[in-house]
Amino acid sequence: MxxxxxxxxxxxxxxxxxxxxxxxxxxxxxxxxxxxxxxxxxxxxxxxxxxxxxxxxxxxxxxxxxxxxxxxxxxxxxxxxxxxxxxxxxxxxxxxxxxxxxxxxxxxxxxxxxxxxxxxxxxxxxxxxxxxxxxxxxxxxxxxxxxxxxxxxxxxxxxxxxxxxxxxxxxxxxxxxxxxxxxxxxxxxxxxxxxxxxxxxxxxxxxAGFDRPNIRYHIEPKQEPKRQLLRLLRTEHDGDAGIVYCLSRSSVEKIALFLQENGIPALPYHAGLDAATRAAHQSRFLREDGLVMVATIAFGMGIDKPDVRFVAHLDLPKSVEGYYQETGRAGRDGLPATAWMAYGLQDVVQLRKLSTEGDETHRRRQLDQLDAMLALCETVDCRRVRLLAYFGQDGSPCGNCDTCLTPPATWDATVPAQKLLSTVLRLQRERNQRFGAGHLIDILLGKKTEKVLQFDHASLTVFGVGTELSEAEWRAVVRQLLALGLLTVEGEYGTLSLTPESAPVLRGERPLSLRRDPTPRKPDRSAKPGGSSAKPAADLAPEAASLFDRLRAWRAATAKEQGVPAYVVFHDATLREIASTHPTTLGELSGISGVGENKLTKYGEAILTVLEDHP
Missing domain, CATH: 3.40.50.300 (P-loop containing nucleotide triphosphate hydrolases)
Known part of the structure; x- marks a missing residue:
């Protein structure tokens, strides 16, 4: 420039x-x-x-x-x-x-x-x-x-x-x-x-720097996504406001209902709802504390709610730019927040399939965006470094993402990859057939399913040669081969085919190291609700934390009376500073960050009264 x-x-x-x-x-x-x-x-x-x-x-x-x-x-x-x-x-x-x-x-x-x-x-x-x-x-x-x-x-x-x-x-x-x-x-x-x-x-x-150091990035394999989300909310973000993104309208409705049935206040938001319902749900999310909005990407741009403590994705975003924009809605107040995502093989297949639509330029752009997103998901290095590199900026390992906190293990997957690629190759060359991931895995595991018997795939030389891995492990292999461009998705039914990059692996000329998916965490029954460091009052002294809660209650009542979102009165960060410093005069209160002249005049005496009444 x-x-x-x-x-x-x-x-x-x-x-x-x-x-x-x-x-x-x-x-x-x-x-x-x-x-x-x-x-x-x-x-x-x-x-x-x-x-x-x-x-x-x-x-x-x-x-x-x-x-x-x-x-x-x-x-x-x-x-x-x-x-x-x-x-x-x-x-x-x-x-x-x-x-x-x-x-x-x-x-x-x-x-x-x-x-x-x-x-x-x-x-x-x-x-x-x-x-x-x-x-x-x-x-x-x-x-x-x-x-x-x-x-x-x-x-x-x-x-x-x-x-x-x-x-x-x-x-x-x-x-x-x-x-x-x-x-x-x-x-x-x-x-x-x-x-x-x-x-x-x-x-x-x-x-400016694109880094948001207060956001902890965490991406995990999708196994039981609803239960994984529920565990996150109960053990790390109990009572917190947050956004859950889903790809489809039906998923939004199902997840919102699931959370409601499990005692978590949640609202759906998508373009299929009428305008009045969308406006009402958005208004409640902005004005009430602790609500979870389950939404498609139709929701979120310009949302100025500073105390969103988490953004969760239950489906793979189409691009890193979209992911960054959506996760950036967490922690606008600078306090700790979480960007969590569960993604799996079906996400990759679905987006690969969508990336084959449109003209050549459009397809190429979509594939490039998807490849960058998959690289972020499958990296064994710091996610923040990878994210910043996408925007052309340098970074060093952050110590505040899942790959930094718990470095993932890798394993030599050359032989399993060869087995999977050979299965695809034999079906194409010997039978002129293409199938999706599930059927290929059934062949490798030696399962005599109805489809395997129908197509006489038990007679293939690769039938049953993959019993050293579980079905979940094979799905992880397929997912990562797709992410690496060693497999591609074709047609309406999402069948898998080889790519030019497959040949060196098949010939043994390219060793392959893959990320080992972690064992699913079991819910920690001993975890206390709200025990996360992301809670706004977590690092306050007990007396200050108690005062912070009273200030939030005053703010909620004031905002409701005025018909405005709570953050319009004061941000959490300002209330934290007030609770920590305990000003006793309007002069001292005016020195708090976020207390301008108009707000001092409007709310100063009321805040001092809350402070005086606090035992």
Missing amino acids: APVTSTSSTSTPQATEVLRRVFGYDSFREGQQEIIEHVVAGGDALVLMPTGGGKSLCYQIPALVRPGTGVVVSPLIALMQDQVDALRALGVRAGFLNSTQEFGDREVTEAEYLAGELDLLYLAPERLRSEQTLQFLSRGKIALFAIDEAHCVSQWGHDFRPDYLRLSALHERWPDVPRIALTATATPATHAEIAQRLGLEQARHLV
């Missing part, structure tokens, strides 16, 4: 003062100040920063410092109300225009914009297709354009939205208004495409 000369730093004191007075923070995070100064001075910017890294401040503060209204382009219509509520709680004059509003509410917001009474105005990208909207914006003073979720412009990314392609026209119409595009997810290829499509090649580019 072309370098951009430095801008004046005359805005620094003003921006810093806004950071402290409005948002309650004493200092900027890495990279924020540089971008904020640049945009305040009228420059364009492209910001790649992980979820929870403070992207929003990069446009919110310039919008408050520059004259006029910051126009924020966001695809998240269902969340605009919550975003605006959170800003208004800070004393920021914010509004939105979208299709969910009543006519009267829309008129009020439009009048506020035209009168210069809004600091930030949120719009969906499709609204900017309308000449009427563009003419309306021209009648007011625009401080900046912020293009949120900018990866939506990229056809290489995981959430392409055609409406984003039109956003380059903003600069043509308002050449003197600075633009800032922001995303949490972009490989170098996606980054380059965002810059090209939005005309931001000459903008200031900030690529």
